[in-house]
Amino acid sequence: MGTKYNGSDEEKVALDLFIKLNRAGDSVNRRMLSRLHSSNLTIAQFGVLDALYHLGALTHGELAKKHLRSPNNMTSVIDTMERSGLVTRHRSIEDRRVILVELTEKGRSLFEEVWPGHLSAILDSMNTLEPQEQCQLARLLKKLGTGLN
Amino acid sequence: MGTKYNGSDEEKVALDLFIKLNRAGDSVNRRMLSRLHSSNLTIAQFGVLDALYHLGALTHGELAKKHLRSPNNMTSVIDTMERSGLVTRHRSIEDRRVILVELTEKGRSLFEEVWPGHLSAILDSMNTLEPQEQCQLARLLKKLGTGLN
DNA sequence: TCAAAATAGTTCGGTATCGAAATATATGCA
């Protein structure tokens, strides 16, 4: 958003907040992106690894919901990951429309290799704020996010 | 991030915050995206319109910096917008490496048409929070963002 | 003054993302 908008104070506060929300999110993700880059993982791929590691086999639809993305997206992400041998697909027996995605051993060990650094990067980032500031921020973000859905 | 990670309380708070930050940003942007979609604008394109409208002619580099994107990106975004007749490019006379991007009349009027709805959508979103909550959130996000750069 | 370094943009190859439309399968209802 431009910085030269002339509106009421109320509008300025809201716009300013909108901008800062985006900037903060961008900054955090940019960090993660450059971290993951050395493992040849994208954020989307890492999200899939993470979900599968912690939750076990999931369908395209479940993965998409987990990351607020459309399912047609997952096809391409999973394609790439399957090509690099990180996951396997197989069709469900009960419902033959469904495809289950599962970590391979390679995917599992890559995640275990990358996760500690990723976690500590998140901790580092967030520790810019005092613990009670973190809680406060989380509360406000939750309220904002909940109001939007 | 998975929801089943077992770490210290401190880690849980930070991870939780990280997730909520992303979710809130996604929710807000998703809204904007669906709003802009009816004008055949992407978020990137709208950002360019906005910057050019409020700041006048800018170079690729300035536009990229404004949106925390790489300049090679701008080439493609500006290409698309030039094709749809929203902006023009011309090479600077003083420094012939530089390309200045400017709004066309079509771009200007499209922005003026879209901006009010966009602004009120932002206001609506942010008004989920009380004014003093908005200020508090902005302050925390700023502190977080500043610590990251 | 002129070659090396810096800067602005583009091109290339690859992934991610979307919406719309297609395919395959499952479910529900008359």
Next chain:
DNA sequence: TGCATATATTTCGATACCGAACTATTTTGA
């Protein structure tokens, strides 16, 4: 039972985005 509808995924065409390598131009410094 059988057709209409719903659901899961894929395909298609388009845009966005990244890093790396490239071209053109300007600036710097010996």
